[in-house]
Amino acid sequence: MSGAIDDWLDQLREGVADAATNEQFQQWLDVVSRFHEYSTQNQLLIALQRPEATRVAGFNTWRNEFDRTVQKGEQAIWIWAPIMAKQCPACGNSPSYCERSVCEGTEIPTDEWERGVVAFKPVPVFDVSQTEGEPLPEVDMAARGDASALHPALEAVAQERGYDYSLVAEAEWSHGSAKGVCAPMSDPPVIEVLDHENTADLARTAIHEFAHAELHAERSDDEPSTTEVEAEAVAYVVAQHVGLDASTSALYVTAWSDEAVETIDERLQRIQRTARELIEAVRSHVTLEEEEEPASSR
Numbered sequence: 001m002s003g004a005i006d007d008w009l010d011q012l013r014e015g016v017a018d019a020a021t022n023e024q025f026q027q028w029l030d031v032v033s034r035f036h037e038y039s040t041q042n043q044l045l046i047a048l049q050r051p052e053a054t055r056v057a058g059f060n061t062w063r064n065e066f067d068r069t070v071q072k073g074e075q076a077i078w079i080w081a082p083i084m085a086k087q088c089p090a091c092g093n094s095p096s097y098c099e100r101s102v103c104e105g106t107e108i109p110t111d112e113w114e115r116g117v118v119a120f121k122p123v124p125v126f127d128v129s130q131t132e133g134e135p136l137p138e139v140d141m142a143a144r145g146d147a148s149a150l151h152p153a154l155e156a157v158a159q160e161r162g163y164d165y166s167l168v169a170e171a172e173w174s175h176g177s178a179k180g181v182c183a184p185m186s187d188p189p190v191i192e193v194l195d196h197e198n199t200a201d202l203a204r205t206a207i208h209e210f211a212h213a214e215l216h217a218e219r220s221d222d223e224p225s226t227t228e229v230e231a232e233a234v235a236y237v238v239a240q241h242v243g244l245d246a247s248t249s250a251l252y253v254t255a256w257s258d259e260a261v262e263t264i265d266e267r268l269q270r271i272q273r274t275a276r277e278l279i280e281a282v283r284s285h286v287t288l289e290e291e292e293e294p295a296s297s298r
Helices: 001-018 023-033 040-049 059-066 093-098 150-160 199-215 224-241 250-257 260-267 269-282
Strands: 067-069 077-086 117-126 132-133 166-167 180-183 190-194
Touching: 001 117, 001 224, 001 250, 040 077, 059 117, 059 132, 077 190, 077 250, 117 150, 117 260, 117 269, 150 166, 150 199, 150 269, 180 199, 190 199, 199 224, 199 269, 224 269, 260 269
Parallel strands: 166 190
Antiparallel strands: 067 132, 077 117, 180 190
């Protein structure tokens, strides 16, 4: 099996390289890169005010960068934005506040102070669904194939491993455009997957979240781009093994990491081990059409 996993990871690397040279995909990445990465606090504020939000930006950003306008009557989503100013090296405050405080100041002249975050202010943003205008480029990243027979097996694996795993109907989904979410550090790990008709994509998403639960329960300091690359590499390998078309994983990985190939290489053993364990767990609950080791490993 290890030979097959190596082959599949090689295929994923090739797919990432192909995606990186695809002009349409690069246009989509360019748009994605212009949306700000929000803090956990702001993500929570957005979820509380508009759970279905997918991409948010300010009024002028929508108008000037994306040729879209906020529709009349739309209610803003309020988040916290940093206020940037020169900071006192001693107390970290702005010059005016430093002068009024008990700070004894510093010998460094104020014109040499560096700029930094001195406070926060509430600002309005709007979700793309609240705007109209030029369409944003989209890329279909869904897996393909019939995975209906896998669902009972995945539920059994989740039960064996102690995951709090559930499929959530679209009407009850509260995680925006995400197809699945995982809280790997919860006890037990909580996994929710959006229930939809594409069984292959649903299965790939579930495996991706299972990989988070396996890999990231004790690694809270890892960057999201790193954890996503690892989880999607595992999902790609397992999907390949069960006969699903998950070639769009290359697009997912490229979207999450500027150095995706290197990231995969550095963590190859972890990805291999986790993929192998999940494959064996799934196989213990379902009989795949092809019981022999895939030809790519021979």
